[in-house]
Amino acid sequence: xxxxxxxxxxxxxxxxxxxxxxxxxxxxxxxxxxxxxxxxxxxxxxxxxxxxxxxxxxxxxxxxxxxxxxxxxxxxxxxxxxxxxxxxxxxxxxxxxxxxxxxxxxxxxxxxxxxxxxxxxxxxxxxxxxxxxxxxxxxxxxxxxxxxxxxxxxxxxxxxxxxxxxxxxxxxxxxxxxxxxxxxxxxxxxxxxxxxxxxxxxxxxxxxxxxxxxxxxxxxxxxxxxxxxxxxxxxxxxxxxxxxxxxxxxxxxxxxxxxxxxxxxxxxxxxxxxxxxxxxxxxxxxxxxx
Numbered sequence: 001x002x003x004x005x006x007x008x009x010x011x012x013x014x015x016x017x018x019x020x021x022x023x024x025x026x027x028x029x030x031x032x033x034x035x036x037x038x039x040x041x042x043x044x045x046x047x048x049x050x051x052x053x054x055x056x057x058x059x060x061x062x063x064x065x066x067x068x069x070x071x072x073x074x075x076x077x078x079x080x081x082x083x084x085x086x087x088x089x090x091x092x093x094x095x096x097x098x099x100x101x102x103x104x105x106x107x108x109x110x111x112x113x114x115x116x117x118x119x120x121x122x123x124x125x126x127x128x129x130x131x132x133x134x135x136x137x138x139x140x141x142x143x144x145x146x147x148x149x150x151x152x153x154x155x156x157x158x159x160x161x162x163x164x165x166x167x168x169x170x171x172x173x174x175x176x177x178x179x180x181x182x183x184x185x186x187x188x189x190x191x192x193x194x195x196x197x198x199x200x201x202x203x204x205x206x207x208x209x210x211x212x213x214x215x216x217x218x219x220x221x222x223x224x225x226x227x228x229x230x231x232x233x234x235x236x237x238x239x240x241x242x243x244x245x246x247x248x249x250x251x252x253x254x255x256x257x258x259x260x261x262x263x264x265x266x267x268x269x270x271x272x273x274x275x276x277x278x279x280x281x282x283x284x285x286x287x288x289x290x
Contacts, residue, residue, distance in 0.1 A: 002082075002106065003130050004252075005130065005252040005253050006082070006106075006129065006130055006252075006253060008173065008251070008252040008253075009082075009083075009128050009251040009252050009253045009254075010082045010083040011083070011177060012083075012177055012180070012246075012250040012251045012252075013059060013081075013082075013083040013085055013128075013251065014083035014084040014085055014177075015177030015178070015181070016085075016177070016243060016246060016247060016250070017059050017060035017062075017083070017085035017088045017089075018084070018085070018088055019181075019239075019243065020060070020088065021239055022239045022240055022242065022243035023060070023062055023240060023243055025236065025237055025240055027233070027235040027236045027237065027240065028236050028237075028240040028243075029062075029066060030235065031233060031235065031236065032062060032063065032066050033066040033067070036063060036066055036067040036123070037067070038277070039152065039277045039279075039284040040067060040150060040275070040277075040284060040286065041275070043067065043068075043150065043286070044067070044068045044069065044071035045071075046148075048118070048119070048146075048147075048148050049068075049071065049075065049119060049148075050074070050075060050118060050119075051075065051076065051117075051118030051119070052075070052076045052078070052116065052117045052118050052119070053072075053075045053076065053077050053078065053117060053118065053119040053120070053121065054078050054080065054112070054117040054119070054120045054121070054139075054142060055077065055078065055079040055080065055121045055122075056080055056107040056110075056120055056121065056122040056125060056139045056142075057080070057081055057082070057107050057122050057123075057124075057125025057126075057128070058079030058080060058081045058085070058086060058089045058102070059081055059083075059085045059088075059089065059125075060085050060088040060089050060092060061079055061088075061089035061092055061093060061100075063121075063123040063124070064077075064079070064089075064121060064123075065092065065093070065096065065098070067121075067123075070098065072093075072098050072099070072100065073098055073099055075119070077098075077099065077100040077101065078100070078101050078102070078103070078112075079093075079100060079101070079102045079103075080102070080103050080104070080105045080107060080110065081102075081104060081105075082104065082105065082106050082107065083104075084104070086102045086103065086104050087102075089102055090102040107122070107125065107126075107129065107135060107138070107139055108129055108130075108134060108135050108138045108139075109138070110138075110139075110142065112142055113142065114141050114142060115141070115142070115143070115144050115145065116142055116143075116144060117142050117143055117144060117147060118144055118147045118148070119147060119148050119150070120139060120140070120142065120143050120147070120148070120149045120150070120151075121150045121151070122139060122149075122150070122151040122152075123150070123151065123152050124152050124153075124154075124282075125151075126139070126151055126153050127153045127154045127253070127254060127255045127256070127257070128251055128253045128254060128255075129253060130253060131255075132153055132255045132257055132265075133261075133265050136151070136153075136262075136265050136266075136269060137265065137268065137269045140269040140270075140271060140289065143289045144289065145289050145290065146288065146289060147288070147289050148274075148286055148287065148288055148289075149271055149285070149286070149287045149288075149289065150285070150286050151284075151285055152282050152283065152284045152285070153255075153257055153262060153282055153283050154254065154255065154256040154257065154281070154282050154283075155256060155257065155258070155259070155278070155279075155280070155281060155282045155283050156256045156257060156258050157211070157225070157256065157280070158210060158211030158212060158225065158226045159209075159210060159211055160210060160211075160226060160227055161211075161225065161226055161227060161228065161229070162256070164227060164228045165228075165229065165248070165249070165254075168187075168228070168249050169249050169250075169251075169252070169254065171183075172249055172250055173252055177250065180246065180249075180250045181242070181246055181250075184242050184245045184246045184249065184250075185242060187228070187230050187245055187249075188230070188231065188238065188241050188242040188245050190230045191220065191224070191230030191231050191232040191241065191245070192232055192238070192241065194219055194220035194223055194230065194232065195220040195232030195233075195234065196232075197219055197220070198218070199218070199219050200216050200217065200218055200219065201216070201217060201219050201222055202215070202216045203215060203216075203217070203222075210226065211226070212226050220232050225280050229245065229248050229249070230245070231244040231245050231248075257283070259276070259278055259283050262283050262285065263276075266285065266287050270289055270290045271285075271287035271288070271289055271290070272287055272288045272289075272290055273285055273286075273287045274286050274287060274288055
C-alpha cells in the first residue's frame with residue numbers, strides 16, 4: 001500500500017515535471033549536464049554500458065537524456081516512475097528521436113524480472129521513497145551479477161540547514177503543488193538577491209557544533225549550505241531556479257543519509273562500489289553487483 005507521504009511525493013513530482021518551462025532552458029540543461037558528468041564521468045562510453053537499462057524513477061528523463069544522450073539508442077531502455085512524469089519522459093524521448101519504453105510503477109515493488117538488467121540508473125530518487133535503504137536493496141535485486149548500479153542520494157547537511165529544511169518542508173505539506181510552487185517564490189527571490197550581492201565572507205575559525213568550516217566563501221553559498229537552500233545560478237531564469245527549490249522542499253519524502261550508511265547498504269546488497277563521488281549535496285555511486 002502506498003503511504004500518504006509517497007502519494008504526496010508522487011503528486012509533487014508529477015506537477016513539477018509537467019512544468020517543462022522550468023527545466024528545458026539551455027541554462028538549466030547545461031547545469032544538469034555538467035553536474036552529472038562531474039559526478040559519474042562519461043559513462044555512456046564505458047564498455048559495460050550495454051544491454052538492458054532500468055531508469056528507476058525516471059521523472060521527465062532529464063538526467064538520462066543529459067548524461068547518456070544518443071547512446072540511449074544502443075541500449076534497451078525502460079523508464080519507470082511512480083508519478084505521471086513518465087508521460088513527459090516518453091514525450092521528450094520521442095521529440096529527441098530516442099527509443100525507450102515507459103511505465104508507471106513503485107520502484108520498491110516492481111513487477112519486473114530479478115537479475116535482469118545490465119545497468120540500473122536511479123538519479124536522485126531512492127531518497128524520495130519511504131525508506132532509502134529498503135529502496136536501494138529492492139531496486140538492486142533487478143540488476144544482473146556483473147551489472148552496474150548508478151545512483152545519487154541526498155547527504156546529511158549542517159544541523160541548522162537540516163532543521164530549516166524540515167521546517168519548511170513541513171509547512172508545505174497539505175498545500176496543493178500549485179500553492180507550494182507559489183510559496184517557493186519569495187525564497188527563490190532571496191537566493192537571487194544574495195547571489196547578486198556577489199560578496200565573500202571569511203569564517204575565521206571552523207564551528208564544528210554547527211558544521212561550518214573555516215575559510216572564505218561566497219555569502220549566498222554560505223547561506224545555502226549552512227542555513228537554508230535558496231538556490232541561485234546566474235545562467236538560469238527565475239522559473240528554473242524556483243523549480244530547483246521546489247524540487248528540494250515540496251516532496252514529503254526527502255531523506256538524507258551519510259556516506260557510511262550508503263557504503264554499508266551497498267555491501268549488504270552485494271554491490272561493490274567502483275566510484276564514489278561526495279560533495280556537500282549528496283552521494284553518487286557506481287557499483288558493480290557481485
